[in-house]
Amino acid sequence: MDDPPSGLLPAAGIYCCVPRIDDHDQSTVDRRELRCRDYARAHGIEVAPAAVYADTARAVWKPEGARPGWMALLAAVERRRIRVLIVDSPGALARHRAGDLVRLLRSSARHGVALHSVGDMWNLADPAHRRTLLDRATNATRSAQAVSRASRTAHQHAALAGRPHGGGRRPFGYEAGMGALIPAESKVVREIFSRFLEGETLRAIASDLNVREVPTSLGSVWTVGGVARVLDAPRYAGIRVFRGQVRAGDGTYLLGAWEPCVGIEEWEQVRALRSPHGPTPDDGARESVQRHEYLLTGLVECAACGHSMVGSIVGGYRMYACASTRTQPPEQCARSIGAASFEAHVQQDAVRILQDWDGARVSSLPMVGHRHPDAPTGAGHAGVVVRSASAVDGIATGPDAGIHWPRVPLRRRAEALRFLYTVIRVGPKTTSRGVFDPGRIALIPHPL
Numbered sequence: 135m136d137d138p139p140s141g142l143l144p145a146a147g148i149y150c151c152v153p154r155i156d157d158h159d160q161s162t163v164d165r166r167e168l169r170c171r172d173y174a175r176a177h178g179i180e181v182a183p184a185a186v187y188a189d190t191a192r193a194v195w196k197p198e199g200a201r202p203g204w205m206a207l208l209a210a211v212e213r214r215r216i217r218v219l220i221v222d223s224p225g226a227l228a229r230h231r232a233g234d235l236v237r238l239l240r241s242s243a244r245h246g247v248a249l250h251s252v253g254d255m256w257n258l259a260d261p262a263h264r265r266t267l268l269d270r271a272t273n274a275t276r277s278a279q280a281v282s283r284a285s286r287t288a289h290q291h292a293a294l295a296g297r298p299h300g301g302g303r304r305p306f307g308y309e310a311g312m313g314a315l316i317p318a319e320s321k322v323v324r325e326i327f328s329r330f331l332e333g334e335t336l337r338a339i340a341s342d343l344n345v346r347e348v349p350t351s352l353g354s355v356w357t358v359g360g361v362a363r364v365l366d367a368p369r370y371a372g373i374r375v376f377r378g379q380v381r382a383g384d385g386t387y388l389l390g391a392w393e394p395c396v397g398i399e400e401w402e403q404v405r406a407l408r409s410p411h412g413p414t415p416d417d418g419a420r421e422s423v424q425r426h427e428y429l430l431t432g433l434v435e436c437a438a439c440g441h442s443m444v445g446s447i448v449g450g451y452r453m454y455a456c457a458s459t460r461t462q463p464p465e466q467c468a469r470s471i472g473a474a475s476f477e478a479h480v481q482q483d484a485v486r487i488l489q490d491w492d493g494a495r496v497s498s499l500p501m502v503g504h505r506h507p508d509a510p511t512g513a514g515h516a517g518v519v520v521r522s523a524s525a526v527d528g529i530a531t532g533p534d535a536g537i538h539w540p541r542v543p544l545r546r547r548a549e550a551l552r553f554l555y556t557v558i559r560v561g562p563k564t565t566s567r568g569v570f571d572p573g574r575i576a577l578i579p580h581p582l
C-alpha cells in the first residue's frame with residue numbers, strides 16, 4: 135500500500151468529473167467530490183486547498199474535448215504540487231479515457247504521487263489494481279489505433295473488390311451468429327447509442343462514422359437506415375427476439391446468451407424516442423424530452439447499495455431504478471420508485487427552499503457565486519467552476535416561487551434541482567404497492 139508515513143500529511147488532491155452519458159453511475163460532480171472527501175477523512179488524508187480538480191462538461195469524454203480540470207491536475211502532478219491523489223471512478227477512465235489514464239498512472243509513478251480511488255471496484259492504492267488498469271488502458275489505446283488502421287484497410291479492400299457486401303452477413307459488433315463481441319465495433323455501437331441520446335441526428339452520426347472511415351459489418355458506408363437498424367435492434371441490449379416478441383409471458387425480457395453492448399435502459403430510452411407515438415424526431419424536441427423526461431437524473435442514489443438510481447421505463451411506467459440491477463448477483467438490488475410522485479415531492483421541497491431564498495447571501499458564498507475559471511481558488515476548488523448560482527437565475531424566489539416554478543422549462547428545473555441538492559437518497563419501501571411514501575426519501579440539500 136502507498137499510505138504516507140505516519141505523522142506526515144502530504145498535500146492531497148482530488149479528481150472527479152461528470153459521468154459519461156451511458157455510465158451506470160450518474161452521480162453528480164458534487165457527489166463525487168463528496169465521496170473523495172469522505173475517503174480522505176476516513177484515511178486521515180488532508181485535501182489541500184485549491185486541489186480539487188473537476189471537469190464538469192460532458193465534452194471531457196470526447197476524444198478532443200476540453201478537460202480543464204484534468205490538465206490542471208496533470209500540471210500539479212508534474213510540478214509535484216500534490217503528493218497524494220484521490221481519483222473518482224478510475225474504471226470509467228480506463229474504459230473511455232484510456233490515454234488520459236495511462237498518462238496519469240505513469241506520471242504519478244514518476245513523480246511519486248500516491249494514488250487512491252473511490253467510486254468503483256478499482257483501488258488505485260493497490261499496486262496490482264494499478265497494474266491491471268494500466269495494462270487495460272494501454273491495450274485500449276493500442277486497439278483504438280489498430281481499429282483506425284483496420285478500418286482503413288477494410289475500406290480499401292471493399293473498394294478494390296468493388297463489392298458493397300463483405301461476404302457473410304453478421305450483425306455489426308459480433309462475430310457471425312451472435313458470436314463473440316468484436317470490441318472495436320461494440321465500442322462504435324455504444325457510441326451510436328450515446329450520441330443519439332445526446333441529441334445527434336441519425337444523419338450526423340452516419341456521416342461522422344463515414345468521415346472516420348468506420349466500415350459497417352459489410353465493409354460498406356453507413357447510411358441513416360444502417361444507424362437506425364443498430365439503434366432499434368434489441369440484440370445490442372442483450373435482448374433476444376422470439377416470434378417477434380422481446381418479453382416472456384411474465385413480462386420480463388428474453389435475454390440472449392451473448393454479451394450486450396449497451397444497457398437495457400439505454401435501449402429503452404432510445405426506443406421511447408424512436409417510437410412513432412413518442413417524441414417527434416425533431417432534434418430540439420427530442421433532446422429536451424430525453425434530458426427532461428427524468429428531472430432528477432444524476433441526483434438519486436439507492437440508500438441500500440449506494441448505486442445511482444436511473445430513469446427507466448418499468449412495466450410501462452416511468453421509474454427511477456437502482457443501477458445495480460445491471461450487475462450480476464449477489465450485488466443485485468431491485469430498488470425502484472415511481473417517478474411522478476417522487477418528482478412532485480422533490481419539487482415541493484425545492485419550492486419551499488426557493489420561498490426562503492436569500493439570493494444576495496447565496497451568491498456571496500465563496501463556494502458558489504458566479505465563479506470564473508480564473509477566479510481566486512481560496513474556496514478549495516482548483517479554478518474550475520463546480521457549481522454556479524446561475525442555475526437559479528431567472529427562477530422566481532420568495533412568495534411567488536410556487537406559482538412560477540411549474541412554468542420554468544424542465545431543463546432549467548433540473549439544473550436548479552442539481553444546484554439545490556447534493557444527493558437524494560431513496561430508502562426501502564415501507565407501505566404497500568403503489569402508495570407513495572415520502573418517508574423513503576432523504577433530501578440532502580447542498581449546504582448553502
Ligand SMILES: [Zn+2]
Nearest residue numbers: 436439456467
Ligand atoms: Zn440499490
